[in-house]
Amino acid sequence: MKKQRLIVIIVVFLAIVGFFGYNYVYQDHRDIKTETSTLEITAPYLLERFKTNNAEELLNKTITVTGKISDVEENGITLNGSVYASFDNLTSEDKVGDKIKIKGRCIGYDELFDIVKIDQSTVVK
Amino acid sequence: MESRRFIGKLKHMKTKIAFTIICFAFIVTAIGQEKYATKTGQIKFEASVPSFEEVKAKNNDVSAVLDAATGKFAALALIKGFRFKVALMEEHFNENYVESSKYPRATFKGSIQDFNLANIAEKTEYVISGTFNMHGTDKTMDVPATISVDGDALLLTAKFVMQPEDFNIKIPSIVSNKIAEDVDVSVEFRLQKQ
Numbered sequence: 328m329k330k331q332r333l334i335v336i337i338v339v340f341l342a343i344v345g346f347f348g349y350n351y352v353y354q355d356h357r358d359i360k361t362e363t364s365t366l367e368i369t370a371p372y373l374l375e376r377f378k379t380n381n382a383e384e385l386l387n388k389t390i391t392v393t394g395k396i397s398d399v400e401e402n403g404i405t406l407n408g409s410v411y412a413s414f415d416n417l418t419s420e421d422k423v424g425d426k427i428k429i430k431g432r433c434i435g436y437d438e439l440f441d442i443v444k445i446d447q448s449t450v451v452k
Numbered sequence: 453m454e455s456r457r458f459i460g461k462l463k464h465m466k467t468k469i470a471f472t473i474i475c476f477a478f479i480v481t482a483i484g485q486e487k488y489a490t491k492t493g494q495i496k497f498e499a500s501v502p503s504f505e506e507v508k509a510k511n512n513d514v515s516a517v518l519d520a521a522t523g524k525f526a527a528l529a530l531i532k533g534f535r536f537k538v539a540l541m542e543e544h545f546n547e548n549y550v551e552s553s554k555y556p557r558a559t560f561k562g563s564i565q566d567f568n569l570a571n572i573a574e575k576t577e578y579v580i581s582g583t584f585n586m587h588g589t590d591k592t593m594d595v596p597a598t599i600s601v602d603g604d605a606l607l608l609t610a611k612f613v614m615q616p617e618d619f620n621i622k623i624p625s626i627v628s629n630k631i632a633e634d635v636d637v638s639v640e641f642r643l644q645k646q
Contacts, residue, residue, distance in 0.1 A: 356539040386553055387532055387546075402512075403492060411491055413513045434532040435556040439515045440491060446513055446533055 370394030370406035377436035488643035523567030
């Protein structure tokens with residue numbers, strides 16, 4: 328009787344460990360779209376922050392960038408020539424010259440193009 | 453009389469200078485047109501070991517610039533832009549292995565050997581010699597690449613092998629049997645004429 332009880336406890340324990348272990352190892356990716364952004368900033372100022380003090384604290388953060396569209400590519404929008412936002416799936420019909428607000432994950436400063444890049448972007452209406 | 457002539461001379465000089473500036477501007481734009489670039493290049497790497505979880509990531513936002521006149525080539529990948537299937541693996545990659553907050557960029561700077569845009573239709577196999585910088589460490593490498601014309605763009609692809617230890621990236625012994633020592637890297641850049 329006692330032994331049986333012990334087995335049940337062990338099985339339940341292992342199931343719980345397995346459940347939480349699995350959920351830890353296979354946790355979901357961040358959903359940038361639903362995350363609240365930690366900062367709202369204009370595109371030229373964001374670039375300025377990276378150039379003047381490296382803005383390391385903004386890396387991997389969800390931020391909202393505002394600006395004027397200076398270029399539209401397949402799955403990417405450039406704001407004021409200073410921030411490039413890449414989309415997993417760009418469906419926006421905004422054109423060059425339009426003002427826009429984009430939320431995405433800041434991934435860093437690209438010195439080849441002198442531009443800050445954000446990914447997993449969505450257009451904020 | 454004398455001063456009027458001087459002003460006339462000055463005016464003449466002004467047009468001359470303006471003309472030189474305009475000529476120079478044309479030359480600069482002509483050189484500028486030799487540039488091919490992309491902001492959406494792709495780098496994939498894989499360090500999977502059979503029968504373990506695949507170790508594989510992809511970055512679709514890699515920048516690259518090729519100066520067709522000189523064959524000089526540069527590429528830059530933001531490390532945070534590498535996406536894994538397993539979120540925890542991505543976290544470990546960033547925080548423990550490549551330390552992407554400290555070293556946010558991986559760069560390559562080099563030149564394509566014997567590059568000549570005019571002959572690109574005949575020759576597609578090239579060697580790019582240059583220096584990788586990643587995780588604060590430099591490594592010189594010769595990378596074989598193929599370059600072909602695709603409309604008004606150049607398609608550059610390359611496949612090569614890298615070792616984490618070359619960049620001073622330490623893999624803890626508990627996971628070292630799940631991560632291959634040789635990391636297969638494949639690169640695809642569609643360089644648009646600028």
